Amino acid sequence: MTSFNRSTSRRLKKLPQIPSVWEGDRRPMSSSHQHSDSEAKGECILWVDGSQGVVRGMDMVPQETGPEAIVRTLMRAIEHPHSPAKPARPQKIVVKDREIQFYLRGVLQDLDITIDYAPELPLIDELFRGFAEIIDSQIPDLPPQYAQALQDKAFAIWQAAPWEFLEEHQILSIEINKWDVGTIYASVMGMLGMEHGILFYRSEDSLKQFRAAVLRDDEPQVRLEEAFLKQDCLFLTFEHADDSDEDEDDEIDLADLPLSEIEPTFGNIHPLEGLRSVLYDEEALVVFVALESLSRFIRDHRRQLYEGGFPSISHRYRISLPASNEATKSATVTVSTMPQLAAELEEMAGFGVQELEPGEEISPMFRSLRDDLIPEDSFLSLGVVSWEMLEYLRQGVTHHQVCEIKQAGDGLPVILIQTSRPKAKAVIANIEAAGGLKAICFNPGADPFDGDRYDLGLLQTQNGELFLFGEFLDDDPIHVEARKKWNQRCKNTKGYCGLIIAKGLTGSARGNPQPRDMMALFEARSLSPKDLGIGTLQLMPQLQSE
Template sequence: MTSFNRSTSRRLQKLIQIPSVWEGDRRPMSSPSRDDSEEKGECILWVDGSQGIVRGMDVVDPDTGPEAIVRTLMRAMEHPHSPAKPARPQRIVVRDREIQFYLRGVLQDLDIAIDYVPELHLIDELFRGFEEIIDSQVPELPPQYASTLRDKALAIWQAAPWEFLEEQQILSIEINKWDVGTLYASVMGMLGMEYGILFYRSEDSLKRFRATVLRDDESQERLEEAFLKQDCLFLTFERNNAIDEDEDDVDDLADLPLSEIDPTFGNIHPLEGLRSVLYEEEALVVLMALESFSRFIRDYRHQLIGETFLSLSRRYRITVPSDELTKSVNVTVSTMPQLAAELEEMAGFSSTEEGDFANNPMFRSLRDDLIPEDSFLSLGVVSWEMLEYLRNGVTYHQAGEIQQVGDGLPVILIQTSRPKAKIVIESVEAAGGLKAICFNPGADPFDGDRYDLGLLQTNNGELFLFGEFLDDDPIHVEARAKWNQRCKNTQGCCGLIIAKGLTGASRGNPQLRDMMALFEARSLSPKELGIGTLQLMPQLQFE
């Protein structure tokens, strides 16, 4: 048996001994009246029965050994909860024979009597209070629908509708049941920032929120207020806690296995705010919405992947589980091309100098999977003399019509490892080569931060994020000013250099031998690109 070392025993013996009886026990936290599928842990309590106060409390894993009850007792003696003072009791009573014998062995030098009693009246009363609190808690999902909702949500995750549906491409889901008429589904995730579906209860709520988020002059407080004024049910996805703490962070949930993904459900309403609980009727509505949504994207996936957001509609008969009064519900799911066009116009996507952006087949999506995360990135210039050496020395060269004006060619330099550099080069080549380089504004409406986003546009119309810079960073502001002036001198000509040697002696300062590719391209202004300010959609978080 483990015992105190002598210095600890002497320290505890110096505590004043008070004429009181302490109750001690260790019990499961879960309520016996609830069917808890997960172990809640065990609570260790030490209570001064004479004064009626809790001196120490801990929650431990059920597999924790008997030493835990002694650790809590030591804190109850030396560092008790207020208003108790440090002290040791004359007598301890427990209701467990094993705990009694264990404590007798450990505390034998402290002159404390350890007795067994069949009932601990004060602790029994405290645990009855705990059980009442647990029983009164509302589960996040009604138990009869929890498993089905989770399965439907994970089916949505595997279907990945954000790969082909943008946030403004709304689907209407007409249910006409449980006081819900039509829901308006907006899919989040195409930018790889937050994955989920918002089911707005009205078209007006959807429009109001998007209009607020798209205003450049809104303060963080106003945006938070607008977020809480939404009227919608939601499904979002997050990483679960069943991971190794030492495991590297993953920026994109889509890179994780299904076992590490957890769906989260909830409600947002102007008068309720945000809550991560669905009540029974809300759970049924979300279940009907998810099932019909899932069937619709299964039936029309090919049409939805197309460049044009077509007018599509289909009616489904959905079986209602656990409802004797309603066996099934007819749900109609439809695309809303007119609303999508209105939302695109609201975001400034409707027209540019080069034509209608919404119908421009040269733009597909924004991706952030081209440039490795640990790459070294810089904005600079290559002299015209060095440019000739580069053209002849790199493994891959994409030529362009360069105007040799000014001090050289403005370039974006990306340095990574040799294998990763080869993958970047092959990916750009497979996308038809590099068409343009652009810096476009971005904003996080909740943090209030504004960004200068570095984008690469390939000839197949895809956009790749290569850098995120705070727009008030003085170093970046200066580098951008030089970039703009140099691109103006060259009449929009610029270049992208891909280099190796990230972990070698030339890290941050690649030499000519490290340069692997040169892509000569054009520089586009945000106005020419015509996609407006890219908004980071708010992430739903819960306590």
């Protein structure tokens, strides 16, 4: 048995010994909301001066902590008690656990303190009753009778991953007609990797008003926060369960984490209530029914939704409710896509609308020159994939655009763009929305302010748009050598090349993505500046042709 150092015993004995009886105990902190001992967060150690009626020391410890913990708390109760108590030794200590009694007798034998046993400790019993009442009065985040069912439905949605093929403006209506709720409108978040989850708006107006506020460029941050709190919706969001380092979490792609590290959060936003991460009984039932019907709808129509175009689809489901005291055992729900509303929200965002400068005309070769396709922090390289690797990628990547390519030389010249998984998905979706990749080009560019000349890397999509993917100084020896190899390889393949989009920017594969990291392969033509025919481009605040 561990005992005090002699110097510690001498120090404690110098403190005055007061004629009082202290009660001491350690007990688990529990409540009626906890369903098993494993859910208890720990045990509370209390030392109370029964004569003065004050708490001298209190600690929370893990349940598996050894008996030394109760002595450590006693030491603080003696030397550094809670106010208004003064440092002192008690004349007697009373405990209700025989093991604690015998342990303390051995440890405290040199301090002249009597250690007694009592079957009840009136002051501590009363304190723990008060603690239990406080815990029981706290409202749980989810109604206990629905908590497990909601968690299961949330994880089912996570695994279905609707954000892989539904954008935020592609709204689904869920007609419930129960619990004073008519139709709610589901907006799926996560395609751009910002936040994964689903907002269930109680009205179209609330949805439109919030999106309009977000899209106003001149809206200050304070006004945006106000607009956020004016939403009228229920929500489900997903977060990293380990939030010990929030800065690192900003770089984590949730889709790369195992299910055990994903944590769903439910809640409500209302103009008069604000944000709360608590669902009451009827709200929990509404969210349960919405999630279950949404899961079934995704299961039944995943192919139609994934193919794009957001077709008009409607499906009715009968949902069995989780165990409750309600007489109603099920609800009939209708889930429908809302193409017209999606088009209205898309128009509100100004997607696809290009404003021309006065006197500017759209070239017949291209409609615009943009720099918003490739994320700024992407890793970029010019290289080659062997013909064997090309065949592997053709079979292995999810997104693939094929050309009839003559195999000559050491392989297919490729542009590799590596970014985070959510951003890679957004790049792929934008290229596919533009009809696919038509060509990869390098074109001369110039900065009229400092006289630098550039070799601009451009991607041309099938709808005629040009996207800037790289700016290279034309006298950079590394790039000059890479361009020579690029030109020779494109000559070998009769003008064919490829674009690879890969994930893993922040992981161990940064700068060296493995085949498993490659998400898309677009095979296309290589165009020379002469073929492109747009002349030297000037680098301006807004890129435009000379």
